[in-house]
Amino acid sequence: VTTATEPFDHPALFYRDEQEYLAGTLPFITEGLAAGAPVAVSVPTANLALLRRELGGDAERVRMLDMTQVGRNPGRIIPGVLRAFADAHPDQHVRIIGEPIWAWRSEAEYPACVQHEALINHAFTGRTVTILCPYHVTALDPQVVADAARTHPVLVDSTGRRDSDHYAPDAVVADYNRPLTTPPNAATFTADAADLGRLRCWADATARTCGLSADRTGDLLLVVTELATNSIEHARSSATVMLGVDGRELVCQVHDTGHITDPLVGRRPEAVGQRRGRGVLMVNHLADLVRLHTTTSGTSIEARFVLA
Amino acid sequence: VEALPGRCGVRVAGEVDVTVRDSWRAMLAALADVDGDVHLDLSALTFIDVQGVAELVELADGLGEERRMVLRQPPRVLQQVMNVLWPHAPRSIVVNAL
Numbered sequence: 001v002t003t004a005t006e007p008f009d010h011p012a013l014f015y016r017d018e019q020e021y022l023a024g025t026l027p028f029i030t031e032g033l034a035a036g037a038p039v040a041v042s043v044p045t046a047n048l049a050l051l052r053r054e055l056g057g058d059a060e061r062v063r064m065l066d067m068t069q070v071g072r073n074p075g076r077i078i079p080g081v082l083r084a085f086a087d088a089h090p091d092q093h094v095r096i097i098g099e100p101i102w103a104w105r106s107e108a109e110y111p112a113c114v115q116h117e118a119l120i121n122h123a124f125t126g127r128t129v130t131i132l133c134p135y136h137v138t139a140l141d142p143q144v145v146a147d148a149a150r151t152h153p154v155l156v157d158s159t160g161r162r163d164s165d166h167y168a169p170d171a172v173v174a175d176y177n178r179p180l181t182t183p184p185n186a187a188t189f190t191a192d193a194a195d196l197g198r199l200r201c202w203a204d205a206t207a208r209t210c211g212l213s214a215d216r217t218g219d220l221l222l223v224v225t226e227l228a229t230n231s232i233e234h235a236r237s238s239a240t241v242m243l244g245v246d247g248r249e250l251v252c253q254v255h256d257t258g259h260i261t262d263p264l265v266g267r268r269p270e271a272v273g274q275r276r277g278r279g280v281l282m283v284n285h286l287a288d289l290v291r292l293h294t295t296t297s298g299t300s301i302e303a304r305f306v307l308a
Numbered sequence: 309v310e311a312l313p314g315r316c317g318v319r320v321a322g323e324v325d326v327t328v329r330d331s332w333r334a335m336l337a338a339l340a341d342v343d344g345d346v347h348l349d350l351s352a353l354t355f356i357d358v359q360g361v362a363e364l365v366e367l368a369d370g371l372g373e374e375r376r377m378v379l380r381q382p383p384r385v386l387q388q389v390m391n392v393l394w395p396h397a398p399r400s401i402v403v404n405a406l
Contacts, residue, residue: 031367097375193326193327194327196325196326197323197327200323200355214383218384218385219388221355221385222357222358222385222388224388225325225355225357226357226358229325229326229357229359232326235328272402278359278362279357279359279395280360281392281393282358282389282392282393285387285392307318
């Protein structure tokens with residue numbers, strides 16, 4: 001498929017200040033509304049407030065979402081935000097502004113963010129959808145801006161719109177498929193199918209000791225069960241579960257000997273017809289951050305939960 | 309698992325995951341074979357995984373227009389999985405908090 005015939009449009013918007021932000025986003029929204037197109041905006045808190053103010057009454061006709069909440073875990077954005085909105089309007093040219101990368105994204109979050117941006121291209125191939133992704137180029141690391149030119153086929157800035165010479169989304173997914181660091185204080189439980197009940201007892205006690213709330217511990221128990229079940233059923237491996245604390249986050253890692261070859265695992269919103277993906281999809285919805293490292297010799301998935 | 313007196317249904321206690329996958333599936337299949345609404349008292353169910361919920365939804369899907377599946381006091385985890393993965397759950401599923 002060439003870009004000339006591909007209906008999916010995924011430009012990055014490089015902005016330096018508020019004026020350039022509004023010049024790049026407001027016409028995109030208002031032209032969409034004027035054409036009767038469904039429009040959604042999912043951007044960080046301050047930019048959401050800025051757009052709400054500028055749009056005035058038009059804001060009521062736009063689905064407005066705070067990306068620091070709905071997209072806190074980048075793995076949730078495709079199924080929970082972008083496809084959720086696009087799939088609700090299957091016969092129309094949907095317009096979405098999605099700003100998933102901001103300057104205060106942590107080192108742990110960034111690889112998942114940039115992989116998410118790369119995978120959008122696969123998730124929407126063939127769809128008549130436009131997703132405009134603003135990048136605050138004066139606040140972001142230069143490497144982040146360089147990566148945006150690899151994850152977006154088209155770049156927009158104050159000088160206009162051009163094709164990206166560096167577009168290579170699969171290379172980005174591979175480059176950021178990096179080994180995960182296990183917190184030095186982590187405890188380990190190795191589980192086979194018969195051990196899942198004991199695994200949950202152990203995870204429950206360990207997470208509460210680390211200070212995780214009762215509700216979030218309930219979420220964690222589903223997460224460890226789904227990830228360990230995938231290891232046992234799909235990778236035909238035991239599951240090595242590790243729980244530790246990194247800063248203000250509980251880190252849950254599940255290691256097995258399998259290899260995940262589907263880059264969109266856990267990012268398709270349909271519940272039907274994807275058993276492994278369904279568990280990871282649930283994990284993406286529950287955790288504050290999900291990271292993946294997968295090779296032919298083994299897979300590690302990490303889910304993080306912020307400690308209140 | 310124990311039968312509910314006077315109606316087609318069962319009371320389920322404990323946890324549903326891959327270790328009881330076959331018996332969970334067999335129990336649901338047996339309920340589908342009986343006429344009338346299917347009642348599941350889940351007040352003592354402490355955990356259910358995604359595949360366990362998937363099989364409940366499949367059973368409800370197969371009940372047809374006339375029959376309902378009534379879930380009594382399902383655990384929070386079941387509601388969460390339904391909300392995320394089956395937001396358009398079959399109309400035949402009725403959640404009863406009492």
